[in-house]
Amino acid sequence: MNRTARLYALVEELRAAAPRPLTVAALATRFEVSTRTVQRDLQTLMRTGVPLRSVPGRGGGWAVDPSMTLPPIRLTVEEATALTAALALADARTPYAGAARTAAQKIVASMTRPASAAARALAGRIVAVPAPDDRPIRCTVERALDEAMALRLTYTDATGHESDRVVEPAGLLTADGRWYLIAWCRTRRAGRGFRLDRITAAALTGEPASPRDLPALLRGSAAAAAVPPAALASLAPPS
Structure with missing residues (x-):
């Protein structure tokens, strides 16, 4: 069994036993490898986000939360x-x-x-030119969307003018390979689009954002004809 197959099988072994933990020794015997190899595999799985936990003491070992893992996926x-x-x-x-x-x-x-x-x-056959990493700003925008919270932005528009404003996020728009935050701007008292790579600073205000209708905010703009991507149709909530 190669390592990729063993990692997959290791998760399934822990899932089948859950919530009962399995010892490293038991797993090593099951897969006919050393305990050191099992320890290394468990650390690899944890780094990739598999929800493993170590159970200390007598009768302890390693366990996985079955509700947080995936059963075998039979994709073509x-x-x-x-x-x-x-x-x-x-x-x-x-x-x-x-x-x-x-x-x-x-x-x-x-x-x-x-x-x-x-x-x-x-x-292994796809390469890309690295993009500038704006992770702190992006993560703040994501949190504002997830938690329906008003956001304080510093934004540079297409003319190079910088402004500070508080916005209430409504959703995201993607067009021509770029991403935009669509929000209600408290300064302009209207819906506005903010290109994510032009946001130079972002901070959560702690204030709740009012629910906003995304198509309504886009109405009258260049993106008024925007529709949900076809690939996401099966994920969208029922209307």
Whole structure:
């Protein structure tokens, strides 16, 4: 059994035993490897986001939260490669890029062997020019969206003019490879779009943001015809 297959099988072994922990020695015997190898594998799984926990004391060992892991995913080779190509677009300027990476690692670890092999093979043949890393600003914007909280921005517009304003996030717009925060601007008393790579500072205000209708904020703008991406149709909440 190669290491990739063993990592996948290790998670499934812990899932099957959950919530009962398994000792490193028991896992080493099960997979016919050394305890040192099992320890190294467990550390690798933890780094990729698998929710493992160590249970100390007599009868302890390692356990996994079955509600936080994925059962085997039977994607076709075409579906696996399509997922890989889509994830390649999530660079440092893409909202939720960090979460996309850990989600991808979990999905690939749960794929059947042909799909996993296809995804990994394609991943080895895709390169990208690194984008500037604006992680602190992006993470603040993500939190404001997730927690429906007003956001204080410092923003530089297309003419180079810098302004400070408090906005109430409504959603995200993607167009021509760029991402925009669509929000109600308290200064302008109207909906506005803020290109994420032009936000130079962002801070949570702690104030709740009022619910805003995204299509209504886009009405009358150049993005008025924007529609949900077809690939997300199955994920969208029912209307």
